[in-house]
Amino acid sequence: MTLTENDASPSCIKGKGKARCPEPSEQTPLLLDHGDDAPSQPRATYYEDVGSSWDARRRLWSKLTFIFLTSLSSCIIIFLLFALLAYSYAARLSHVSPEDILENALVIQGPYRVSVLDVTADGGTWIQVQAKVGINAGSIMGVDTDDDEGTFYDMWKSFGRWGVKILDRVTVEVSTTQIFSQRQALLATLESPPFDLPLTVNPPYDDSWLSPLSLTLFVVPTRNASDLNQFVHDSWHSGAASVHASIPSVIVSGARQTKRLQRLDIQTHLFMKLPPIPGLPNPGKDVPLPSVSQLITLQSFGVESEAKDVTVHALATAINPVPSTMNLTAPSLPFVISLPGENNSSIPIASVHTDPFTLTHPNITLAISGSILPLPTHSPRPFPLSSVDILSLEPNIVSVTCPLFPSFAVDMEFPAPSSKPQILRNVTIHDMKIKPNSASTGFLASGSVFARIVLPKGMNLTLDVTRVFPDVLVFDGEAHELPTLLLPQWKDDEDLPDPLPERAFGHIRPEDWLEATSVQIDSEGEGSIFAVTADMVNVPLEVLPGRQKQFSNFISKVVFGTHGALAGLKGTTDIGVYILGLPFRDHEDTTTEMDLLGLPLQGSVRVGMKDLLV
Numbered sequence: 001m002t003l004t005e006n007d008a009s010p011s012c013i014k015g016k017g018k019a020r021c022p023e024p025s026e027q028t029p030l031l032l033d034h035g036d037d038a039p040s041q042p043r044a045t046y047y048e049d050v051g052s053s054w055d056a057r058r059r060l061w062s063k064l065t066f067i068f069l070t071s072l073s074s075c076i077i078i079f080l081l082f083a084l085l086a087y088s089y090a091a092r093l094s095h096v097s098p099e100d101i102l103e104n105a106l107v108i109q110g111p112y113r114v115s116v117l118d119v120t121a122d123g124g125t126w127i128q129v130q131a132k133v134g135i136n137a138g139s140i141m142g143v144d145t146d147d148d149e150g151t152f153y154d155m156w157k158s159f160g161r162w163g164v165k166i167l168d169r170v171t172v173e174v175s176t177t178q179i180f181s182q183r184q185a186l187l188a189t190l191e192s193p194p195f196d197l198p199l200t201v202n203p204p205y206d207d208s209w210l211s212p213l214s215l216t217l218f219v220v221p222t223r224n225a226s227d228l229n230q231f232v233h234d235s236w237h238s239g240a241a242s243v244h245a246s247i248p249s250v251i252v253s254g255a256r257q258t259k260r261l262q263r264l265d266i267q268t269h270l271f272m273k274l275p276p277i278p279g280l281p282n283p284g285k286d287v288p289l290p291s292v293s294q295l296i297t298l299q300s301f302g303v304e305s306e307a308k309d310v311t312v313h314a315l316a317t318a319i320n321p322v323p324s325t326m327n328l329t330a331p332s333l334p335f336v337i338s339l340p341g342e343n344n345s346s347i348p349i350a351s352v353h354t355d356p357f358t359l360t361h362p363n364i365t366l367a368i369s370g371s372i373l374p375l376p377t378h379s380p381r382p383f384p385l386s387s388v389d390i391l392s393l394e395p396n397i398v399s400v401t402c403p404l405f406p407s408f409a410v411d412m413e414f415p416a417p418s419s420k421p422q423i424l425r426n427v428t429i430h431d432m433k434i435k436p437n438s439a440s441t442g443f444l445a446s447g448s449v450f451a452r453i454v455l456p457k458g459m460n461l462t463l464d465v466t467r468v469f470p471d472v473l474v475f476d477g478e479a480h481e482l483p484t485l486l487l488p489q490w491k492d493d494e495d496l497p498d499p500l501p502e503r504a505f506g507h508i509r510p511e512d513w514l515e516a517t518s519v520q521i522d523s524e525g526e527g528s529i530f531a532v533t534a535d536m537v538n539v540p541l542e543v544l545p546g547r548q549k550q551f552s553n554f555i556s557k558v559v560f561g562t563h564g565a566l567a568g569l570k571g572t573t574d575i576g577v578y579i580l581g582l583p584f585r586d587h588e589d590t591t592t593e594m595d596l597l598g599l600p601l602q603g604s605v606r607v608g609m610k611d612l613l614v
Contacts, residue, residue, distance in 0.1 A: 101135070105135050105137065105139050106197075107133065107135075109133070109210055110129075111326055112132075113329070114128070114327070115127065115330075116331055119331070119333075123221065124218055126217070126218055127216070127219060128214060128215070129215045130213070130214050130215075131213050131215075133210060133213045134198055134203065135197050135199050136201070138200070167254050169197060169199055171197075172195055172197055172252055173194045175247060175248045177190040177192075178246045180243065181234065181243060182234065182242050183227075184244070185224070185230065186222050187221065187243065188220060189220045190217055190219050192218075193216065195213065224407065233289055235274065235283075237283070237284065241274065244269055244270075245266075245268050245270060246266075247267075247268075248265060249262065275323050278362045280319065291413075292412040293412045295318055295321075297316060298315075298415055299315045300458065301313075302314070302460065303372065304461070307580075309371040309372065310582045311581075313368065316366045318364045320362055320363060324361050328359040329356070330354075331356050332353050333354050333402065334351070334353045334402060335352050335400055335402055335403075336348050336351055336400070336401050336402075337399070339396065339398060340399070349373055350370055353368070354366050355368075355369070372581075395415050395416045396414040397412075398411070398413075398414045399411050400412060417456060421456045424453060424600070425454050426451060426603065427451040428451075428569075429605040431446075432445060432446070432605050435612075442541060443543075444538040445508060446538055447535075452529060453530040453575075454527065455527030457526050461528050461580070463530055463580075464593075465518035465577050466517075466577065467514060467516050467593075468514050468532070469513050470508065470509070471508075472509075472570060473506065473508075473570055474505060474568070475505070475567065475569070476550055477568055479568030479602055500544055503550060503568075505543060505551040506551065507541070508539055508541050509540065510539045514536055515535070517533055518532045554567070558607050558612060559609055564609065566606050568602075568603075568604050569605065571600075574597050575595070575596045576593040578593045578594075
């Protein structure tokens with residue numbers, strides 16, 4: 001086999017076209033020269049490509065290094081910028097005083113609702129306060145927009161505004177706060193859970209930027225009533241309530257508790273001008289503090305006998321002293337009403353409570369109910385019905401205390417009725433007989449004493465009258481008004497009125513109580529009404545000193561008159577009664593009746609010839 005047969009005729013490159021290579025001959029070399037141009041071209045291209053790749057990589061690394069260093073420098077610059085910004089604002093915040101925050105940043109609208117949730121046995125009160133609140137952080141940090149400042153400075157502030165918007169709100173933890181008066185008297189302590197306060201910058205001029213806040217507080221008022229009374233007087237005479245707040249610690253933290261700012265021993269003053277109160281004078285230095293009786297008006301009052309107690313119900317109105325923008329809801333509150341006793345003591349007579357109420361304007365309506373307390377033994381004034389003050393149109397001074405706050409007591413007037421109550425009516429003596437007293441120079445009177453007991457309107461008591469003790473003057477004709485006789489139980493001697501009333505000639509006073517019976521009859525727009533009857537047998541009828549002539553004239557009318565003579569009766573009587581539902585015990589703890597002392601009476605009796613037993 002020849003070379004020509006085994007070798008395919010290769011094509012030779014010549015220019016752009018192809019041509020056949022010359023036929024091999026004996027001089028044709030078996031191996032090609034490596035120095036020929038055509039075979040060496042691919043190797044040169046390879047090395048050129050490798051060199052170009054390393055150049056591209058060097059350029060890429062240079063670019064990446066430049067980008068990295070530029071980014072790193074930018075981050076460092078931005079970090080330093082933010083650090084400088086944070087330091088500048090932190091430095092500003094570190095110099096902000098609580099007074100600056102209260103006066104320039106913190107805005108409170110309200111409170112518009114205060115609800116008393118509970119009152120504890122130790123005198124503390126849980127209250128819920130609802131208000132609208134917000135903190136203008138831009139004012140204390142100095143980042144609010146100011147048109148007078150340059151663009152660069154405003155751009156600097158914009159970072160602070162952005163930070164405030166990112167923070168959005170702060171959480172405030174306040175330790176137990178003590179409230180003092182200007183005289184440094186402790187008025188109350190206050191505890192609150194942590195609460196959030198929203199932050200804002202560039203707030204609008206209206207209150208649309210404020211957020212609602214509901215806060216539960218535990219308030220423990222002072223037990224020193226004199227300090228509280230002094231604070232009320234000072235506030236009234238100065239026209240404003242000024243207190244000093246002492247806060248041991250306040251912690252303000254940002255989002256997720258990452259940043260905490262603590263202030264210790266904060267002392268601040270709070271000042272609030274007293275608003276005008278309708279119906280009361282404006283407060284001032286020379287204006288006396290209104291009494292509680294000027295604030296509260298008793299609209300109705302009533303007592304009623306039940307099977308086991310005597311219930312009390314009343315309706316009162318009170319002037320609302322708080323602004324109309326605030327609503328207050330209070331639960332039922334207990335009170336004890338007492339009358340003054342001997343040696344500056346007090347006699348509890350009723351335990352009452354108010355229905356839950358809400359503040360209304362201009363007056364608050366209070367529905368009050370309760371019961372009469374067990375009465376002490378031998379009390380000189382055990383029940384308002386027996387009080388001479390009420391019967392003489394004089395108001396009673398009562399003391400009102402709240403068991404939840406036992407150190408506080410308020411004295412107020414229990415109003416007297418508009419007209420003198422006429423408890424005993426239609427007093428007369430049936431079948432009256434008069435005869436000489438063989439043991440003295442006087443006379444003896446016998447008969448059945450009749451009267452109607454009419455309780456004031458609203459007093460629906462069930463009475464059982466068991467005895468009476470009359471002490472009356474006898475007149476020639478109808479009796480006129482005269483001062484109430486001195487009660488024998490309150491005075492050892494038995495003095496008669498001085499001077500004696502005109503036309504009075506006799507004095508009837510038994511030596512002991514007279515047994516009596518009573519029957520309840522239908523009322524006629526009044527309180528309970530009872531018909532009382534007591535038999536009087538040989539009761540002394542003494543002729544008054546120096547009135548023998550008047551007595552003789554009366555006897556002459558009885559003897560010679562066609563229809564006898566009219567004798568007027570006027571004086572007082574004591575009544576022993578059982579009151580259903582109101583047990584009264586003596587010193588031996590035995591249930592007994594209660595004595596109603598000094599009830600005025602006025603009546604008349606016609607005496608004829610047949611009534612004289614000579």
